[in-house]
Amino acid sequence: MSQTEIRSSFFTEEHDALRASIRAFVEKELTPHAEEWEAAGNFPDDVFPKLGKNGFLGLSYPQEVGGQGGDYLSTLVLKEEMARCGSGGLAMAVAVQTDMATPPIHKFGTKEQVDEYLKPAIQGTKIACLGITEPDAGSDVANIQTTGVKDGSDWVINGRKIFITNGCRAHFCTLVVRTDQPSGYNGFSLFLVPTDTPGWQVTRRLDKLGMHSSDTAEIVMEDMRLPAGALLGEEGKGFQQIMWELQGERLVGVAGSIAGAQLTFERCLAYAHERTTFGKPIGKHQVIAHKLATMASEIEAARRLVYDAAWKFNNGAYPVKEISMAKLYGAQVACRVANEAMQIFGGASYMMEVPIQRGWRDSRLIRIGGGTDEVMREIIAKLKGL
Ligand SMILES: Cc1cc2nc3c(=O)[nH]c(=O)nc-3n(C[C@H](O)[C@H](O)[C@H](O)COP(=O)(O)OP(=O)(O)OC[C@H]3O[C@@H](n4cnc5c(N)ncnc54)[C@H](O)[C@@H]3O)c2cc1C
Structure with missing residues (x-):
C-alpha cells in the first residue's frame, strides 16, 4: 500500500517519513529472516539493540529518557510496520518491550527505575516482559495469587505466572503482585524484577499454535527477595x-x-x-x-x-x-x-x-x-x- 493510501487525517508528514524509515528497516533487516526465525521458534536477541539504535523502541517516550519525543501515533506507526515483517511473534515481542512492560515505568517509576530499566529498554540492551497472568487469574486479574509480604524493608514474593511473552529471555519483568489480602482492588502492587534475582525461575517454555518466533514462559517465584526500591509506583495501587x-x-x-x-x-x-x-x-x-x-x-x-x-x-x-x-x-x-x-x-x-x-x-x-x-x-x- 502506498503512503497516500495509508495516510489519514490522523497522521502528519512526519509520521509518513517515520513510516517510510521503519518500512525500509523492516524490509532490509527483518522480513528476509522471518521464515527462518518462525521455523526456529525464536529470533536473535540482537534484534532489540538494532531497533533501539534506530530509535524505534522509544518513539513516543520523551528525549530525557532516551526516547524520540514523538506522539502516541508514532508508536502505532511502528506497530503497523512491524506487522509487515511476516512474523507476528517478532512484532508481538517488540510490542511487549515498547508498549506493555515499559509504559508503567515511565508513568509511575522513580528516576533510579527509569535509569535502570526504561533507558536500557529503549536502547534495546535490556529485554522486558510483563507478568500479569497466572494459572487462575487471566480475565479475572483481581484473582492474582502471587503474594508479596514485607520482611523488614524487603519484599518476599511467592507465586506463579503463565503465558509470559519474552519471559524466557527477559532481563527484567514488570510484575503484578498481591501485597494485601483484604484490601480488594487496593491490595495489589507493581514491582520491577531483574530476572537474575534468586528465586525467579523459568520453569517451562510453552509450545504455541502461532506467534512461533516469540517465546512464552511459565515462571515460578519462590521466596524471591526484592529490596524496597523494586516497588513500582504506589503500594496498593497496582490494580x-x-x-x-x-x-x-x-x-x-x-x-x-x-x-x-x-x-x-x-x-x-x-x-x-x-x-x-x-x-x-x-x-x-x-x-x-x-x-x-x-x-x-x-x-x-x-x-x-x-x-x-x-x-x-x-x-x-x-x-x-x-x-x-x-x-x-x-x-x-x-x-x-x-x-x-x-x-x-x-x-x-x-x-x-x-x-x-x-x-x-x-x-x-x-x-x-x-x-x-x-x-x-x-x-x-x-x-x-x-
Ligand atoms: C500467546 C500468549 C501470550 C501472552 N502474553 C502475556 C504476557 O506477556 N503477559 C501476561 O500477563 N499475560 C499474557 N497472556 C495472557 C492473556 O492475556 C490471557 O490469556 C487472557 O487475558 C485470557 O485469560 P485466560 O487465558 O486465563 O482465560 P480465562 O480468563 O480463563 O477465560 C476463559 C474464557 O472465559 C471467558 N470469560 C472469563 N471471564 C468472563 C466473564 N466475566 N464473562 C464472560 N466470559 C468470561 C473468557 O472470555 C474466555 O473465553 C498471553 C496469552 C497468550 C495466549
Missing part, C-alpha cells in the same frame, strides 16, 4: 496501574493485528489477479470480488476506530470505551480476514510454505490476549450503564 497499562496494550495489539490483516488482504488481492479458474482470474468471480470488498471495508472501519481511540489517548483522554470497542471489533475483523484469506487461497492456504496459514494462526491470539472479546463486551456494557 489501577495495570488497568491503565492494559489500555495501551489493547490499542497497540489490535493496531498490529489490523495491519496484519491489511497485509493478508494485499496478498489475497494479488492472488485474485493471478490465480485463474474457469478461464478467468478468481477476482473476476463476483463471490471472490465481494469477499475482498468486504475485507477492505472492515479493515478500514477497524483501523479508524483504532486511530480515533489513539488520537484521544494522545490528547490526554482516557478513552476506555473507545479502546475496548476498537479492540473488540478490530480483533474480530483480523480473524475474519484471516479466515476468508484461507478460503480465497484454496488448498494453497493449507500449505506451510504459503504465509496465509501463519496469518490465520497468529491472528487468533488477538481475540484472547490482553483481554478477551468477552471482557471487552463486559467493559463496554458496563460503560453503557448495564
